[in-house]
Amino acid sequence: MKFGITVFPGSNCDADCYYVLKDVMKYEVEYIWHRDTDLKGCDVIILPGGFSYGDYLRTGAIARFSPVMSRVVDFAREGGLIIGICNGFQILLEAGLLPGAMLRNRSLRFVCTGVHLRVKRNDTPFSGFFAQNEIISLPVAHGEGNYFCDPVTLAEMDRAGQILFTYCGPGGEEGPEYNPNGSLAHIAGITNKEGNVLGLMPHPERAAEDLLGGRDGYKLFASIGDYFSRSGKGEA
């Protein structure tokens, strides 16, 4: 199986994802330039964090018009696995691949810190290596991570099991003090209805090595590798 990492002008976590997948986890990885219209046979597409197009106008608003995005949208419709991390999540929202929108953090300040998350499901391609309701820790770093959607959408997402990660305390307790950005229902990560597109604000690529203080991000990527090897996909 092969990971593809999109590179927009202003992406800045592309190299970090590449390093983890290639050098730490030994997966096959390719960069996909924003002007490309070919996904190079990749099985999983990662939209990395950063400030695509400077996040001018609105986070992710310009990147969604990059040539590569029309291929990414097709790939999603075909059932391909996509992960949008931080700015990548924002782009997925702008592209309509995930419901809802991002607001500025409630504090109106950028926030870079460690957070705890509850893994609400472990039967997705992205979370098989976690236990159901496991509390994990990952770092966040963003100025606009305050997820918002209308009440109907929220209820639908909840019913369909689309809310994959929520912010919580170290013991799993919920409260505003554990929510770094004020997001609705403490949402940190969601999938689409079909379950093949994941968007999350925390950075799994920053928590994939013990030296940097954590391996929960490693487990997220490893879950995908495991999903592929079990499903026999991507072997050809």
Place this chain on the structure above:
Amino acid sequence: MAHISFIEMGLTQEEFERINMLLGREPNEIELGMFAVMWSEHCSYKNSRPLLSIFPTRGPRVIQGPGENAGIIDIGDGQALVFKIESHNHPSAIEPYQGAATGVGGIVRDIFTMGARPVALLNSLRFGELDQPRVRELFSGVVAGISGYGNCIGIPNVGGEVFFHPSYRDNPLVNAMCVGLVAVDDIAYAVAGEPGSLLMLVGSKTGRDGIHGATFASEELSEQSRDKRPAVQVGDPFMEKLLIEACLQLIQEDLVVGMQDLGAAGLTGSVAEAASKECRGAVIDVLQVPRREKDMTPYEVMLSESQERMLIIPREGQEDRIRAIFERWGLDAAVIGRVTGDGKFRVVAGEQELARIPVRALTEECPVYVRDEKEGDYFAAACGYNFAQLSSPDLNQALRGLLASPNIASKKWVYSQYDHQVMTNTVIPPGGGEAALLRIKGTNKGMALTIDGNSRLVYLDPYRGGLAAVCEAARNIACVGAKPLAFTNCLNFGNPEKLDIYWQLKQAITGMAEAAAYLETPVVSGNVSLYNESAAGAVLPTPTVGMVGIIADVSKGVTRSFKQRGDLIILLGGFRDELGGSEYIKTYHGLETGAVPPVNLEAEKGLIELLQEGAGKGLFQSCTDISLGGLAIVLAKSAIISGMGFDLSLPDLEKPMEALLFSEAPGRVVVSLNPANRKQVEQAAQKYGIFMDVLGYTGGEKMVFRNLNREIIMALKVEEASQIWEEALACLMI
């Protein structure tokens, strides 16, 4: 007309006459403007150059000392670190967000101009007191500017310091440092190459922003300064990110002879710098410079300090490949002139010649001033201050007061706004250790980075304060287990034409140079920011020292937090009782005075070696340097971070307890260790001639300080201390 405006441009009568002499005629307006920016203190160092010459700048690891865009040191394995610190004080005083943001942008360009990938940012900030709305506005604006720019370009902001003092009320200090990593073979220099080489300008289009920024930075701030807002540049971090990627690709493919960023003095400065190196000349056609505003005059084009622009000197025949790379990143490159062999800087508009100046008149012929000096009036009184006249404190109250002091309180409010993890190298993040520690991918090594400079000490005794600043930085590097290698510095002082300010500058540099020489940590780059004065007077003399070090095995880095109950707590370097210039006498007694505790360089060096050896052998669980707040505060911080208390006893030294607890005398650290390692630490301490005192043990929910009779003299619950320390700064900013 020209002779009317030279004073407005910041030149003196003598300087104007010297320009006439160098040209053999009166300069026209463009020429005069070019001289004015190039001869400003900011660009020429005309007041500080003779003093700076005493810094030791050589060493076996130094590849490039001062004089280039940044200094470079060899770290082995064919790699080098490129680093520099720079101030953006005056712009930040007027427009805090853009002033600070463009400060970051400028220092980052200095690093990638040399072919290095920028891998870390640090900053050193000074503000007035937070009870004033304007100060809070400046503080939050500066932090937001650094955050907005640094986060966007994807370079982790891993460390720094913030200090509050009334003298900075109208003149905050914003010093930004950048560190880059480069393969030794890829280092690029700002040279012009052969006559005939093209000069390409790439990046943002040229606008009217920042005209005479360098001149503005070389004056005292006044009521009228806010009117100089047009002299503050506006940053575009997205453009900077594109430039980083594109320019590093040019270096990788070996397509350029030279590269130079456009910083202070804009096009004038960068062309003059590049051309003067090999006695070349240059001709610039202002009509070819892409502009963002209509009807700009040649004068404005030559002096604009619009940000995010680079001057590229292509290798012959590589222009097309260079254009293709820029096009890939969505950047336009324009050929605006060429290198000549005549040593003249010529500005033309098509066929019409607008200026003609010998290049070296701009860069080398600037007058150099050795000023008169006079010891500060306050100095003798401070040295002779008798602390015995002070009442003895309520120790618990003193401890709480210190924890709540904005100078000591947690800076999480600041560093949580900076992305300190991007690039996935940050092993010890801000707040985690005495220095930041970053791994170097592909090796086992790590780089340790810190910025330090206690300006209160420098004010009270500039010589000892200068010594202390360098020693503290080196000690902080050693606390995480790394070897201090070299440093960059920013000298933020008042108006050097004033006798006591020049004395401060000279004394501080003398102290810094002495410590640098003794510790074998040469100065490889730096920046001088003078005229930091407002109606309220000069700022505290503030040299900031940005030190880098290397640890062979990054996994052996030592942090601040206690690790295990029952570990021994040990003081290395002995008890001291000097309180001069301490945060304690400021917060408790409202005084800023006293003799600054002397530095013992020999002991300092021994301690630095001891710390490296101990870390290398894995002897220490935690290591913290005694600085602001003294022994008590250092211990409290370790306890707060780890959520683990301690119980310790102080000896009876017939000294006031508050002196032992709160003295900030240098050359001392506190380590915690597994009791099984005690013997080994004792032996090592003996080997390096360092005093060692066993204070007590970690554990429990309280921080307990006892006297020799085991009576509690000061105690506080960790939870309570944590609340005070964690929330103090954030509460002031609500």
